[in-house]
Amino acid sequence: MDKLIITAAVNGAEVTREHHPNIPYTPEEVADEVVKAYHAGASIAHIHARLDDGTPTQDRERYAQIYHHIRKRCDIIVQVSTGGAVGMTLQERMQPLLLQPEMATLTTGTVNFGSGVFMNTPEDIKTLAETMIREKVQPEFEIFEMGMINNALHLLRDGIVEGHAHFDFVMGVPGGIPATIHNLLALVQNLPQGATWTVAGIGRHQLPMALHALLMGGHVRVGFEDNIYFQKGVLADSNAQLVERVVRFAKEVGREVATPVEARQLLNLKQI
Ligand code: KMH
Ligand code: ZN
Numbered sequence: 539m540d541k542l543i544i545t546a547a548v549n550g551a552e553v554t555r556e557h558h559p560n561i562p563y564t565p566e567e568v569a570d571e572v573v574k575a576y577h578a579g580a581s582i583a584h585i586h587a588r589l590d591d592g593t594p595t596q597d598r599e600r601y602a603q604i605y606h607h608i609r610k611r612c613d614i615i616v617q618v619s620t621g622g623a624v625g626m627t628l629q630e631r632m633q634p635l636l637l638q639p640e641m642a643t644l645t646t647g648t649v650n651f652g653s654g655v656f657m658n659t660p661e662d663i664k665t666l667a668e669t670m671i672r673e674k675v676q677p678e679f680e681i682f683e684m685g686m687i688n689n690a691l692h693l694l695r696d697g698i699v700e701g702h703a704h705f706d707f708v709m710g711v712p713g714g715i716p717a718t719i720h721n722l723l724a725l726v727q728n729l730p731q732g733a734t735w736t737v738a739g740i741g742r743h744q745l746p747m748a749l750h751a752l753l754m755g756g757h758v759r760v761g762f763e764d765n766i767y768f769q770k771g772v773l774a775d776s777n778a779q780l781v782e783r784v785v786r787f788a789k790e791v792g793r794e795v796a797t798p799v800e801a802r803q804l805l806n807l808k809q810i
Contacts, residue, residue, distance in 0.1 A: 541796035543734075545582040558762060561592070562588075572608050573614075574777065582615040584759065614798050620645075624657075632669055640802075642670055646689035676704070702733075703734075726756070734805065739764065
């Protein structure tokens with residue numbers, strides 16, 4: 539099996555300090571969480587920007603600050619969010635792409651998201667994909683429902699997205715695909731030859747989905763964006779603690795953990 543790529547999704551847009559006192563908001567706080575997760579074994583940081591009071595923002599300057607704080611301290615792959623938060627306009631969501639980060643998320647369909655709707659019309663998806671290609675940003679397809687794989691395949695077939703295809707299965711969002719092993723198998727079976735995949739289980743599904751992925755040769759995403767608990771009723775201390783646990787399980791089953799350099803090789807990204 540390939541070495542394991544661990545993504546740390548350190549803050550997201552929805553979870554606040556009312557849910558967990560250690561959710562990073564400022565650029566320095568986000569970078570601190572990312573660097574600790576890197577030392578624990580993460581090779582990709584999936585980041586969202588927040589204002590100092592925690593309000594989600596797609597402000598380009600705010601993302602630039604996060605990026606610079608991270609890059610001063612480690613070579614982790616920085617993946618910006620283009621999903622932002624429910625209700626943001628596409629123009630807002632696209633802002634961090636203009637920084638030409640190595641990677642960005644690209645959700646290929648609309649999905650109910652708790653009590654809201656995470657809108658991604660065919661036109662939105664095409665605009666995001668074309669902007670990523672123009673800015674030389676590698677997309678990670680965010681798959682909240684089975685049909686979104688097909689939409690991603692259309693982008694590849696039509697040449698709107700080029701290069702290596704990497705997918706993230708976000709499983710267990712209320713309104714999206716349930717986090718079960720049967721669903722995970724079905725998602726994987728629908729991927730094109732040569733694609734790589736990771737799984738982000740939401741809430742209590744984070745650990746079981748990570749363990750399935752470890753054994754199946756997939757990759758793993760953990761972090762506060764998707765889950766704030768270490769075990770039932772016990773908050774995780776940090777994103778790093780969630781990464782460390784995956785590293786321990788990986789060692790137990792003989793799966794080596796990829797460094798950022800190795801992750802770039804697996805994802806066909808340019809080395810920095
Ligand atoms: N916050 C969600 C509505 C992404 O980062 O691209 C969308 C999201 C996906 O988090
Ligand atoms: Zn996100």
